[in-house]
Amino acid sequence: MKKVIPILLIWFGLLNVYSQEIDNRILNLHVPSPNWEDQVIYFLMLDRFADGDTTNNNQNGGEFDQKDFRKFSGGDIQGVIDQLDYIQNMGATAIWITPPVANQWWDPAIQFSGYHGYWAENFKEVDKHFGDLALYKQLSHEIHERGMYLIQDIVLNHTGNFFQYDGGYNKDDVSQFYKLNENSTPVSKPTQYPFSLNDSRDSVQHNANIYNWTPDIINYKDPEQKLTYQMAGLDDINTKNIVVRDVLRDSYGYWVNVVGVDGFRIDTIIYVELDFWADFMNSLSTEFSGINQVAKNTGRDNFLTFGETFISSEPLQNNGDIEVASYMGTKEKPALNSMLNYPLYYSINRVFSQGLPTKFMEYRLNTFVNDTIYRDPYQMANFLDNHDWSRFINSSSPAALKQALFLLYTIPGIPVIYQGTEHLFTESRASMFKEGWGSGGEDHFNQESEIYQLLKSLAEVRQKDKVLTRGDLDVLHSSEVGSGVLAYKRTNNNKQYIIVFNTADQSVLMSNLQTKATQGDELILLKGMGLTKNLTVGKDGLITDELPPRAVGIFEVQKGTKNVNEQELKANITSDIANKTFKNDFIIEGKITDLDKSYYLIIDDKLANKIKLTPDKNGNWQEKMSLSRFSFGTENHKIALYSPSQNLASTSQTFQTVVAVQGDKISITDPVGDDVGLNRNYITPTDKSYIGQQDIKKVETITYGSNLQVTITMNHVSEVWLPPNGFDHLLIHVFIDLPNKEGHKDLSLLNTTAPEGFKWNYVAYLAGWHNVLYNSENATEDGFGTIVTPTPTVIANKENKTIIIQFSSDALGNPETLEGAKIYITTWDNNGSEGGHRVITKEGGPFDFGGTDEENPSLIIDDTNVITITKK
Ligand SMILES: [Ca+2]
Numbered sequence: 001m002k003k004v005i006p007i008l009l010i011w012f013g014l015l016n017v018y019s020q021e022i023d024n025r026i027l028n029l030h031v032p033s034p035n036w037e038d039q040v041i042y043f044l045m046l047d048r049f050a051d052g053d054t055t056n057n058n059q060n061g062g063e064f065d066q067k068d069f070r071k072f073s074g075g076d077i078q079g080v081i082d083q084l085d086y087i088q089n090m091g092a093t094a095i096w097i098t099p100p101v102a103n104q105w106w107d108p109a110i111q112f113s114g115y116h117g118y119w120a121e122n123f124k125e126v127d128k129h130f131g132d133l134a135l136y137k138q139l140s141h142e143i144h145e146r147g148m149y150l151i152q153d154i155v156l157n158h159t160g161n162f163f164q165y166d167g168g169y170n171k172d173d174v175s176q177f178y179k180l181n182e183n184s185t186p187v188s189k190p191t192q193y194p195f196s197l198n199d200s201r202d203s204v205q206h207n208a209n210i211y212n213w214t215p216d217i218i219n220y221k222d223p224e225q226k227l228t229y230q231m232a233g234l235d236d237i238n239t240k241n242i243v244v245r246d247v248l249r250d251s252y253g254y255w256v257n258v259v260g261v262d263g264f265r266i267d268t269i270i271y272v273e274l275d276f277w278a279d280f281m282n283s284l285s286t287e288f289s290g291i292n293q294v295a296k297n298t299g300r301d302n303f304l305t306f307g308e309t310f311i312s313s314e315p316l317q318n319n320g321d322i323e324v325a326s327y328m329g330t331k332e333k334p335a336l337n338s339m340l341n342y343p344l345y346y347s348i349n350r351v352f353s354q355g356l357p358t359k360f361m362e363y364r365l366n367t368f369v370n371d372t373i374y375r376d377p378y379q380m381a382n383f384l385d386n387h388d389w390s391r392f393i394n395s396s397s398p399a400a401l402k403q404a405l406f407l408l409y410t411i412p413g414i415p416v417i418y419q420g421t422e423h424l425f426t427e428s429r430a431s432m433f434k435e436g437w438g439s440g441g442e443d444h445f446n447q448e449s450e451i452y453q454l455l456k457s458l459a460e461v462r463q464k465d466k467v468l469t470r471g472d473l474d475v476l477h478s479s480e481v482g483s484g485v486l487a488y489k490r491t492n493n494n495k496q497y498i499i500v501f502n503t504a505d506q507s508v509l510m511s512n513l514q515t516k517a518t519q520g521d522e523l524i525l526l527k528g529m530g531l532t533k534n535l536t537v538g539k540d541g542l543i544t545d546e547l548p549p550r551a552v553g554i555f556e557v558q559k560g561t562k563n564v565n566e567q568e569l570k571a572n573i574t575s576d577i578a579n580k581t582f583k584n585d586f587i588i589e590g591k592i593t594d595l596d597k598s599y600y601l602i603i604d605d606k607l608a609n610k611i612k613l614t615p616d617k618n619g620n621w622q623e624k625m626s627l628s629r630f631s632f633g634t635e636n637h638k639i640a641l642y643s644p645s646q647n648l649a650s651t652s653q654t655f656q657t658v659v660a661v662q663g664d665k666i667s668i669t670d671p672v673g674d675d676v677g678l679n680r681n682y683i684t685p686t687d688k689s690y691i692g693q694q695d696i697k698k699v700e701t702i703t704y705g706s707n708l709q710v711t712i713t714m715n716h717v718s719e720v721w722l723p724p725n726g727f728d729h730l731l732i733h734v735f736i737d738l739p740n741k742e743g744h745k746d747l748s749l750l751n752t753t754a755p756e757g758f759k760w761n762y763v764a765y766l767a768g769w770h771n772v773l774y775n776s777e778n779a780t781e782d783g784f785g786t787i788v789t790p791t792p793t794v795i796a797n798k799e800n801k802t803i804i805i806q807f808s809s810d811a812l813g814n815p816e817t818l819e820g821a822k823i824y825i826t827t828w829d830n831n832g833s834e835g836g837h838r839v840i841t842k843e844g845g846p847f848d849f850g851g852t853d854e855e856n857p858s859l860i861i862d863d864t865n866v867i868t869i870t871k872k
Pocket residue numbers: 051052053054055056057074075076129
């Protein structure tokens with residue numbers, strides 16, 4: 001009998017291998033890598049996408065509640081399988097899922113659950129809420145059967161929060177102050193070896209050095225803290241340890257091997273040593289090979305790996321791009337082969353949401369595609385929304401969102417669409433299924449929604465002749481001053497597409513766009529918004545045309561011999577203004593030789609304030625340019641002559657204006673200590689970081705032409721949380737009531753109405769992380785109307801305790817005058833980067849206002865008297 005056991009074991013072992021092979025032959029787990037540049041990725045949160053199996057929802061760890069945003073909502077892998085048609089019909093070809101691995105379910109220390117998947121307790125097991133290994137393989141199979149690809153989100157920097165340093169930290173004795181997070185569910189420490197060795201008080205575990213035995217990061221600028229301390233309490237893995245590196249390669253190679261994952265999105269990479277990534281991808285270890293080798297063994301020769309950083313570049317600078325690209329390694333020593341394109345993300349926000357110069361986009365696109373910073377720009381992951389940031393639509397009009405989507409689908413790189421963008425979700429982590437948190441009580445798998453259909457059609461255009469996925473990129477035109485024309489060309493083989501945007505909320509003249517195409521060629525409109533007709537390339541490859549607000553078009557260049565307008569513009573500018581700087585009013589003059597036609601002066605392409613020329617009988621014309629029509633500060637401008645009847649424009653000349661802050665001043669004071677609400681019974685939040693930041697002391701307005709500067713002096717200005725706009729614990733609303741323009745009386749989201757006789761036309765919502773300007777069109781009792789650009793400029797000065805807000809004439813719709821305009825200012829506080837007003841309760845709290853239990857209390861803690869603009 002003794003001999004039988006081993007034989008049986010061998011037999012069972014063989015059977016096991018055999019059945020696995022059968023299994024893998026039936027299941028379509030392993031497919032060759034695609035050309036990633038041709039793909040479109042749909043990103044979903046497993047817990048918040050679709051619930052295909054309600055029996056796995058509640059695992060009794062105190063972690064499940066569909067009404068609580070902190071807890072599991074019940075979404076799972078079966079739900080994804082059930083909704084593959086929905087995803088595929090949108091034109092997505094790859095699916096990025098949040099980490100499916102076994103997580104810490106409930107962290108009692110911070111009262112939050114690991115529904116999102118980024119708090120692993122075992123990197124090699126499927127979380128019970130999401131399904132099991134067999135179901136995950138089934139998902140892989142179903143995805144591959146459709147010719148689609150599976151991308152798994154992975155974490156290597158940390159596990160969940162199973163230990164903390166409480167009350168202090170002693171670097172020389174890391175057992176001191178160590179505290180286990182004992183009531184964590186479903187386990188109090190990771191179940192996977194060696195991550196289970198997490199007790200620094202035990203010498204064996206301590207010496208295994210699996211963790212860094214560190215407290216939370218306090219100073220993100222300290223490189224040691226950033227790399228080796230705990231990010232938001234999450235136990236920092238010692239990623240320098242060779243044993244750890246082996247286990248992590250083994251753990252994640254497992255999902256490639258066993259499930260057939262085609263790519264990884266990699267979380268929190270900036271908290272791990274840079275050299276880790278080349279090793280993770282390309283280690284020559286025979287036992288635990290690098291991910292690229294594991295992938296190769298399954299037939300994948302280009303396993304996609306895109307890392308996450310939040311790094312930004314300033315406008316017209318590439319510092320952030322260089323840092324982001326560093327995680328991709330070099331040609332000699334490659335690391336990841338893609339990254340989430342955060343520098344592009346910030347640029348899209350600046351150009352499409354805030355109405356900043358389209359030149360910023362020209363610079364970013366050239367840095368991204370045509371520079372050598374990124375090893376392979378064509379497989380970078382480009383996105384507008386994700387689960388970490390306030391959604392794009394919260395700071396942009398729907399038209400701006402659509403434009404940004406046109407951009408994503410017409411530039412190199414892989415478009416990534418996050419669940420909910422297609423239904424204009426405003427919450428970052430709302431559920432798509434009706435039972436889940438934030439769904440509003442309905443399913444969101446409607447394929448008829450406007451944005452869903454737009455994405456579907458953009459995906460189709462993107463595939464056509466591979467021009468948009470693989471073509472070269474050549475930026476043809478941008479605006480240096482502000483919003484307006486952005487045009488670029490994509491060329492693949494002999495096919496050429498030209499993409500044209502007007503990012504402004506007003507009509508612009510696209511004057512003499514150099515298409516680099518041939519006279520007589522036709523631009524065929526493939527897909528557009530606000531544009532309906534084809535265009536003909538004129539003399540010297542130029543096109544002049546008017547573009548409606550927020551128009552965009554994708555055109556294909558068709559060789560042709562269309563007849564071209566051979567007329568010439570019979571007007572010119574004789575003043576020598578080119579490259580001059582003006583600090584005072586100035587005169588422009590010129591001559592018209594065909595007095596039968598109308599000619600206009602167009603500044604910065606803006607048609608709204610075009611100037612009609614009135615020549616004398618000899619054709620001489622002269623226009624006085626008031627400096628007050630330009631914004632405060634130093635700006636470059638261009639000017640051109642335009643003949644609408646001929647569709648002709650002159651060559652543009654550029655000049656500069658320097659406008660000192662000057663004009664009519666009005667100043668009012670406001671009492672100190674009256675930050676107690678309209679009924680004088682409110683109290684400010686009690687956290688010690690609140691020191692009167694919402695208390696207005698003084699307001700000064702300066703108007704110059706239709707430029708407006710508002711300077712608010714506060715009792716205190718702070719930047720405790722490093723807000724990009726330089727102030728926090730303060731949310732300002734500046735309401736503007738323009739004369740002779742019907743306005744809105746409700747102060748919408750503030751649950752009250754405007755002072756007597758005040759009807760607002762514009763409101764600026766100004767906070768440390770977020771500035772938005774709304775006009776009152778479409779404003780309701782609970783919404784501020786339509787977001788418009790350009791967003792006002794905000795400059796905070798901590799020392800002077802001032803916040804300076806500049807509204808350009810464009811922002812306020814180019815009113816004739818500001819005389820008689822009224823201004824009303826209120827203050828409150830909002831929730832940092834996610835936005836939203838802070839709440840008020842009877843008792844108040846460290847970060848809540850207090851003093852009332854009314855149902856819809858007014859959200860004003862201090863306000864000003866109404867200021868009326870008068871002229872001297
Ligand atoms: Ca479920």
